[in-house]
Amino acid sequence: MTVLNEQTVEIENPRDTFKKFLVSKGLRVTNQRMAIFDAAFELNDHFTAEDLLDRSRQLDDSVSRATVYRSLPILTESGLIREIDVGHDNKYYHSNRQARTFQAQVICEDCGKIFEVDAPFMEWYGKTVCDKLNMKPESQRLQVNAHCLFRAETGVCERAAK
Amino acid sequence: MTVLNEQTVEIENPRDTFKKFLVSKGLRVTNQRMAIFDAAFELNDHFTAEDLLDRSRQLDDSVSRATVYRSLPILTESGLIREIDVGHDNKYYHSNRQARTFQAQVICEDCGKIFEVDAPFMEWYGKTVCDKLNMKPESQRLQVNAHCLFRAETGVCERAAK
DNA sequence: GTGCTTGCAAAGACTTTGCAAACTT
DNA sequence: AAGTTTGCAAAGTCTTTGCAAGCAC
Numbered sequence: 001m002t003v004l005n006e007q008t009v010e011i012e013n014p015r016d017t018f019k020k021f022l023v024s025k026g027l028r029v030t031n032q033r034m035a036i037f038d039a040a041f042e043l044n045d046h047f048t049a050e051d052l053l054d055r056s057r058q059l060d061d062s063v064s065r066a067t068v069y070r071s072l073p074i075l076t077e078s079g080l081i082r083e084i085d086v087g088h089d090n091k092y093y094h095s096n097r098q099a100r101t102f103q104a105q106v107i108c109e110d111c112g113k114i115f116e117v118d119a120p121f122m123e124w125y126g127k128t129v130c131d132k133l134n135m136k137p138e139s140q141r142l143q144v145n146a147h148c149l150f151r152a153e154t155g156v157c158e159r160a161a162k
Numbered sequence: 163m164t165v166l167n168e169q170t171v172e173i174e175n176p177r178d179t180f181k182k183f184l185v186s187k188g189l190r191v192t193n194q195r196m197a198i199f200d201a202a203f204e205l206n207d208h209f210t211a212e213d214l215l216d217r218s219r220q221l222d223d224s225v226s227r228a229t230v231y232r233s234l235p236i237l238t239e240s241g242l243i244r245e246i247d248v249g250h251d252n253k254y255y256h257s258n259r260q261a262r263t264f265q266a267q268v269i270c271e272d273c274g275k276i277f278e279v280d281a282p283f284m285e286w287y288g289k290t291v292c293d294k295l296n297m298k299p300e301s302q303r304l305q306v307n308a309h310c311l312f313r314a315e316t317g318v319c320e321r322a323a324k
Numbered sequence: 325g326t327g328c329t330t331g332c333a334a335a336g337a338c339t340t341t342g343c344a345a346a347c348t349t
Numbered sequence: 350a351a352g353t354t355t356g357c358a359a360a361g362t363c364t365t366t367g368c369a370a371g372c373a374c
Contacts, residue, residue: 028328028373049363064331069364085247090363106291109300117291126306129268129279135308138271142304144288146297190348190353211338226356231339252338329372336365346355 014041014080014097021078035060036071040081046092046114086114086143104142110151113159176203176242176259183240197222198233202243208254208276248276248305266304272313275321 018037022029039055040047047055049068056063072093075081084092086107092114104119119142126137151157180199184191201217202209209217211230218225234255237243246254248269254276266281281304288299313319 026328030329030373032330062331066332066365067330070329104287104291106295106297108297115295119287119291121287122304125266125281125283125304126308129266129281129306130308133268133277133308134311135268135270136311136314138307138309140304140306142284142287142302144291144302145300146288146292146295147300149296149298152298188353192348192354194355224356228340228357229355232354326374327372328374330370332368332370334366334368336363338362338364340361341359343357344355345357346353348353349351 014095018075018078018080021080022074025074027074031060032056032063032067033071033074035063036068037075037080040075040093041095041097043095046084046094048090048092050090052093084114085141102140104144106144106146108148108157108159109145110148111157111159176257180237180240180242183242184236187236189236193222194218194225194229195233195236197225198230199237199242202237202255203257203259205257208246208256210252210254212252214255246276247303264302266306268306268308270310270319270321271307272310273319273321 015034015037019029019034022033027033036052036056038059039052043051043055049065049072052072053063053065053068056068072081072083076083076093079096081093081095084094084105086092086105094116102118102120102122104117104122106115106117107113108115122140122142123137126140130137148157148159150159177196177199181191181196184195189195198214198218200221201214205213205217211227211234214234215225215227215230218230234243234245238245238255241258243255243257246256246267248254248267256278264280264282264284266279266284268277268279269275270277284302284304285299288302292299310319310321312321
């Protein structure tokens, strides 16, 4: 593991990590599972189950929608991808190239783009709140819905083009 | 309006507020809409669309599922109820007896119960982050998933009984 | 060979929509 | 009277599941 800064730790060889994860869980290393894994790591931005299916099929055209849906929970459990639920619309996923834990999402209500932002204080906040309720925090999500000022000012947002 | 504290402002006569909202939008004040509104305010906890349908029908048995689904966005837009998306499972809703804006949700992963907690700093956080992206915050959501320590320690959680 | 995995198609869960009748204004 | 709004049932969307064939170990 290479420490990049306090928040960010690079996962080395995630492909092998995933294989080891499968074996450790008594699951089999199939071509389809690896194609789905590879597809997830080739997709740089947030992606939906459907995006992942399309990409996986470019790598192995035998991959079915069912297998993608069956694999997503496994990938999520392995920690190599994260599930990001922005409320409206579908669920999104994102690969964890860096094992960043405390990230907030800023969602542009104009173009739908999702920005990932560090929010380390979430850890402290979760603990503080949970203490009062006699609970133990497992994970936290912070989401900011916002409007694009470029667009409000100029009528255009270059980011939307992406 | 009665100021209870900095975060909490009581909405007086939400029923009239809703009627006025409908009129101001050129929408009609129908029995079904009012039954759905009343049902939402009788339900004290978080509720789903289906919960709301059941309750509405007790007040006016002509209310259909379609009308509930058609009314939810109106109620949400009026600000009298809030939509709460906890990710997995359905969407939940909650009436805004107090017009509380900055609330986080703590969700018990053991019993599914949702606790509402004040989190005023979210306003500051949203602004700070949005400034960097040249955006304007519209709303923010903070969610903490946690486990119940009562249950972990004693095997039982009284809160789950609710 | 054993039994986990797969693709397919059907089923499920939740939400939206087209349409004629009913209702608000 | 004019134009919304409604209930119903059908359609839609996304996800899950049963099953026999196929594959990893």
